[in-house]
Amino acid sequence: MNEIVDGLIVELRRGTVSLAVLRLLDEKAYGYALVASLQAGGFIVDPSTLYPLLRRLEKQGLLESHWDTEGAKPRKYYIRSTLGSEVLVELMHEWQSIRTCVDRLL
């Protein structure tokens, strides 16, 4: 049964990670800092899931990125694009609506 529950939880969380990432990236941040911020908010995400997700969101034009090579080691910083902000508004609206519906049912 645990496997079924785990599978359903993964499905339930998929998509909400993108929403959380878009929400957090109104200020620039690099991958691992985002993992830490998400964890601080109670959102446990593996770096191996988050880094490919950031890349996909960037390819979709929702994020912008640049490499910072000034520091001791190179880091890729991400920030939400204008399109990303517009999409975030839509997603937040949808999220509220889903939450209301689900709350009503539970």
Add this chain to the structure above:
Amino acid sequence: MNYRERYIQTVIKQLPSKDRAEVRLEIEAMIDDLLDAYENPTDAQINSVLLSLGHPNKMASQYLGRERYLIGPLYYDMFLMVLKIVILAILLGVSIAYFLNGIQLEASFFSWLSSYTASLLNGSLQGAIWVILIFTILERTTKPKTEAFKLEDLPETYQRRPISKGETIFSLVCSVVVLVAVVYFAPYLRLYFHSDAGWQSIPLFNLDVLEANLWLVILIFACGVIRAINQLIYPYWNPKSVGIDIVFGGLSLAFNILFFSNFALYHADFLQIYTQIQSNFPFDLSWERLVIYFLVFLTGAYLLECGNHLYQAYKNSQNNRKPQS
């Protein structure tokens, strides 16, 4: 090469080459960030960080963001079915060719057996390669529609499959048998005649020319397989399935005409003997004429088939709820 480099290599080699350099930097940055938890990371700690990233294949598929198939779930079952039929038909065809001619071979049983086994393997592999190639092209050229659709486009329901599977399988087996017959049986297709010197035989085909034209036979086989797959996808005739059938049937006919009308294909001795034999006939039936009759027959059969399928498609469009074969 250390484990860190091996991990990164395993991930990036599965990605498109244009993305590799950037993803390598990203993974390196990710590993460096995870190693920040340790002051001077030991090999064991580096290994544990790599293990915490999960299987490199999983990470590669997350970077790709899609599943990769040669033949996807839409066609997979049909692919397996066609592959099994083609391979079984090839095994059968090769076996018939070998057993029918086994007696004539002067070689030892073991050399006959090794040649037979090699032909079985070679034939099955060639058939499998062609089926894989056709389905790979199908997979990449046809995408299942997921956008808006019309209810009329939904496939018809039927109690009995209008184009019977047996009929389709039979036509597929025929395509394979023609291929096998030409490839393995051609040296034994001979004209037997009695002369003063006793029974003699001469080959029908000029084997060098036949070998040079084998590509035409393979294309005829490929057209046959495509037509069979088309009938498996669309179990009744509609404008699209008839269109595909007419195009590939037409191509097959054109390849047949190109193949059989090449008179260099027929062995010179055979043509000479045939001319002598047919001079005794009360009517003119030269080899050229015979080939033309054969090609006219093939063309007529093709046109009749086209007409029949077009008519069935028309009837089906008129009577949407009761599809005809």
